[in-house]
Amino acid sequence: MGALGLIIRREYRARVSNRSFIIMTFLSPLIVVGMIMLITYLTQLNQAGKQTIVVVDESAMFYKEFENTESIDYLDLSPAGLEVAKTEVEKNNYFGLLYIPENVKKNTSGVIFFGNEAPGISTLESIEEQIQTKITNEKLLDRGVDLDLIDEAKTLVSINIEDFQGERTSKISSWIKAGFGGGAGYLLMMFIIIYGNMVMRSVIEEKTNRIIEVIISSVKPFKLMMGKIMGTTLAGITQFMIWLIIGGGLLTFLTLYLGLDATAPNTPVGNMATTDLDKIELIVLDILNLPLLKLAGFFLVYFIGGYFLYSSIYAAIGAAVDSETDTQQFMLPIIMPLMLAIYVGFFAVIENPDGSVATIFSMIPLTSPIVMLMRIPFGVPWWQLALSVSILVASFIFTVWFGSKIYRVGILMYGKKPTYKEILKWIKY
Amino acid sequence: MTDLLVADHIHKKYGNYTALNDLSITVPKGSIFGLLGPNGAGKTTLIRIINQITMPDTGTVFLDGEPLDQKHIINIGYMPEERGLYKSMKVGEQVIYLARLKGLTKAEAKERSTYWFERLGMMSWWNKKIQELSKGQAQKVQFIVTVLHRPKLLIFDEPFSGFDPINASLIKDEILKLREEGATILFSTHRMESVEQMCDHIALMHKSNKILDGRLVDIKRAYRTNTFEIGLETANDSLSGLQLLQTEVLNSIPSNWEMHEAHFKTINENDLKIQVKIPEDLKPNELLNFLAAKGTINHFVEVVPTVNDIFIQTINAN
Numbered sequence: 001m002g003a004l005g006l007i008i009r010r011e012y013r014a015r016v017s018n019r020s021f022i023i024m025t026f027l028s029p030l031i032v033v034g035m036i037m038l039i040t041y042l043t044q045l046n047q048a049g050k051q052t053i054v055v056v057d058e059s060a061m062f063y064k065e066f067e068n069t070e071s072i073d074y075l076d077l078s079p080a081g082l083e084v085a086k087t088e089v090e091k092n093n094y095f096g097l098l099y100i101p102e103n104v105k106k107n108t109s110g111v112i113f114f115g116n117e118a119p120g121i122s123t124l125e126s127i128e129e130q131i132q133t134k135i136t137n138e139k140l141l142d143r144g145v146d147l148d149l150i151d152e153a154k155t156l157v158s159i160n161i162e163d164f165q166g167e168r169t170s171k172i173s174s175w176i177k178a179g180f181g182g183g184a185g186y187l188l189m190m191f192i193i194i195y196g197n198m199v200m201r202s203v204i205e206e207k208t209n210r211i212i213e214v215i216i217s218s219v220k221p222f223k224l225m226m227g228k229i230m231g232t233t234l235a236g237i238t239q240f241m242i243w244l245i246i247g248g249g250l251l252t253f254l255t256l257y258l259g260l261d262a263t264a265p266n267t268p269v270g271n272m273a274t275t276d277l278d279k280i281e282l283i284v285l286d287i288l289n290l291p292l293l294k295l296a297g298f299f300l301v302y303f304i305g306g307y308f309l310y311s312s313i314y315a316a317i318g319a320a321v322d323s324e325t326d327t328q329q330f331m332l333p334i335i336m337p338l339m340l341a342i343y344v345g346f347f348a349v350i351e352n353p354d355g356s357v358a359t360i361f362s363m364i365p366l367t368s369p370i371v372m373l374m375r376i377p378f379g380v381p382w383w384q385l386a387l388s389v390s391i392l393v394a395s396f397i398f399t400v401w402f403g404s405k406i407y408r409v410g411i412l413m414y415g416k417k418p419t420y421k422e423i424l425k426w427i428k429y
Numbered sequence: 430m431t432d433l434l435v436a437d438h439i440h441k442k443y444g445n446y447t448a449l450n451d452l453s454i455t456v457p458k459g460s461i462f463g464l465l466g467p468n469g470a471g472k473t474t475l476i477r478i479i480n481q482i483t484m485p486d487t488g489t490v491f492l493d494g495e496p497l498d499q500k501h502i503i504n505i506g507y508m509p510e511e512r513g514l515y516k517s518m519k520v521g522e523q524v525i526y527l528a529r530l531k532g533l534t535k536a537e538a539k540e541r542s543t544y545w546f547e548r549l550g551m552m553s554w555w556n557k558k559i560q561e562l563s564k565g566q567a568q569k570v571q572f573i574v575t576v577l578h579r580p581k582l583l584i585f586d587e588p589f590s591g592f593d594p595i596n597a598s599l600i601k602d603e604i605l606k607l608r609e610e611g612a613t614i615l616f617s618t619h620r621m622e623s624v625e626q627m628c629d630h631i632a633l634m635h636k637s638n639k640i641l642d643g644r645l646v647d648i649k650r651a652y653r654t655n656t657f658e659i660g661l662e663t664a665n666d667s668l669s670g671l672q673l674l675q676t677e678v679l680n681s682i683p684s685n686w687e688m689h690e691a692h693f694k695t696i697n698e699n700d701l702k703i704q705v706k707i708p709e710d711l712k713p714n715e716l717l718n719f720l721a722a723k724g725t726i727n728h729f730v731e732v733v734p735t736v737n738d739i740f741i742q743t744i745n746a747n
Contacts, residue, residue: 006526010526014515205515206513212513213482213509214507214513215527217481218530218531219530
C-alpha cells in the first residue's frame, strides 16, 4: 500500500472510530424524526383547547347552520339578546361572541365578532364561509334556482403537470420535490461544514501535536493533505450510505405496509384525499416517483466535488493557524457562499427551478453543489448537469493546488496569527 | 572513512530573511556529529532541508554520494525537537503506521517494533493510547519511531530534553549502540555536556552562518590556552599558613605567567587553589618544578576549554 493509501486509511479510521461519528450517524436520523413528531405534536397542542363561541343571530337564519367542530363549540344565545349574551360570555369566559344582525342578507358588513383575542384565521374563514354559503343559497332560492342543479353542475379541476420526458408532476408533488431538493441541499451544506471542520481540526491537531514534522519527513505535504481530505470524504460517504440504507428501509417498509405499487404511474393527485392514510399514501407514492436514485447519485457527486473544494480551503485555514479559536476570521469566506447558496436555493429555486438566477448559481462552483441538488428533483437538462460538474471539478483542482501551497508553508509556522496578506505571500515560497 | 552526508553551499531565504547563508557541512560515516548554535541560528532549517521538508534555494545535499531524493527518506530517521504523536491513537498501531509511511512492509514494521518494545521494556504499552502515557514514555515511543526503519542517518533535534536522567542515559546508550551498529548520527543541541560526552565532530552555527567546524579534539586543541589548575597544601592546613604561601607564590611567580584564584574541592580546608596560564612555548613541567619548590602539590590539571567556553567565545567574537 502506498503512502497515500496508508494516510487515507488512518484518517478514515480516525474519523469513523470517533465516538461522536457513531452517535451522529445513528442518533441524527432519530433526532430528525423526533423533531418532526415534536413539531406535529406541538401544532396539535396549539389547537387542542376547545373554544366556545356564543352566537347571537338576530336574522334567525344561521343558528342551526353552525356545526360544532373538533375545536369549536357553538352556543346559540339568540333569544337572550346581544347585551345579555355579552355578559354571559364574560361571566363564563367564553372565547368570543358572533353577532349577526337582522338585515344580514342585504348588508353583510354588520356581522361582528366580539372577543378579547382575535380568532385564528382558519376559524374565521370557516365561519365566513358558512355565512357566505348560507346567504348565497338563500339568495339563489329567492330567485327560484334549484340548488341541486348547481351541485350537479359543479366541476373540480386539478391540473396534471407533465414535462417533455413524460415525468408527471402535480401541485403536491411540487412541494415534495422542493422538500427533497431543499433537504438534500441543506444536508450537503451540513456535510460540508461538519466534514470540512473535521479536516481543519485534524490539521490543527497534527500541528499542535507536532507530529506534522515526523510525517512530512516521510511524505510530501500534498499527499498528507489529500489523504486527509479523501479519508474524511470516505467517512462522510459512509455516514451518508448508512442514512440512505436507513431511509431506504423505512421507505420500503412504508410501501409494503401500505401495499403500494411503486411502479404504477403517478395517480393524479388532487382528488381530495379524504383520510389521513390516503394522504400518506399519496405522499409516499410521490416520493417513490421522484428521481431518488439520481438524487442520491448526484448527492454523492456534488458532495465529493463540493467537499473537495471547501475542505482544501478548510485544510489551508487549519494549517495557517495554531488553534481552533484563531480560525474565526477565516471562516467568513466559507460560510458566506454556503449561506448564499441556501438562500438562493430556498427562494429562487423553489419559486422557479429553471429561472436564470437558479441556473447561474447552479453553475458557480462555490454554490453549485447546493443549488443544483435543489434543482435536480424538478428535472435539470443533462448538459447543465455536465457543465456544472465540470466547472466544479476544474475549480476543486484549482483550490486543492492553492490550498496545498498554503498548507505546505502553514503547517511549519508557529506562534503568530497570520493575516490574509501573509498567507498570500506563502504561495510564492 | 567516507562521508555519509554532505551539504554543499546551501542557501535558504524566507522572504527577506536569510535562514542559511552558504552553509556547508560534511558528516563522516559512523560519526556522531553535533550541530551547535544559539536559537535562531538556522539549525532547524538545515535539518528540515536534510529531511526534504523544505527545499534549499540553491545548493545540494548529498546522501552517500547521491543528491538527496524522495527515495532517501527510508535512509533517514528524524526526531524533531518538538516531539509529537497522535494522542488518541494506540501506541503499537501508531509505530507501525509511521514505519510503513517510511516504506516498511506491515510484517517488517510489526516484527521490528516488537523487537524494540521488548528491548526497552515497553511491551505493556502496545495497546495504550499516547495520551495515557507520561511525557517521558511518549518520548521513548518517539525514539523507537525514529530508529525503527534502521536508517543510515539519524537526526536528533535536542534528543535529551524532556527525559529524566535515567531515561536520558538509556537513550544515550542506545544512540551509542546504534552508532556501533553502523548508523551515523547528527544531533542538534545547545546542551553542551552531551556534546562533550558523545560527539566526534561539531559544527557551530550562528546567525545563518557556520562559524566553526571540525573534529572535537582538533577544535579543543586549537582552543587550549596552556592554563593549569593547581592545589598546594599549606603548613598544618592553617589559615595563616595559607596566607604565607599565597604571598610567597605571588612574589616569586614569573611576571609573564598569569595567576588567578581557582575554585574546586580538595580534601583539605586551607589549600592554596590557583589557576596559572603559562606562555605557549613553556611545558607544564616548568610550572610543576616551580610549584614543587613551594609545597606539596595535591591537584594539577590542565584546563581544557569546554565546548561551552568555545561556544560562548566564538559567538562573542562574531
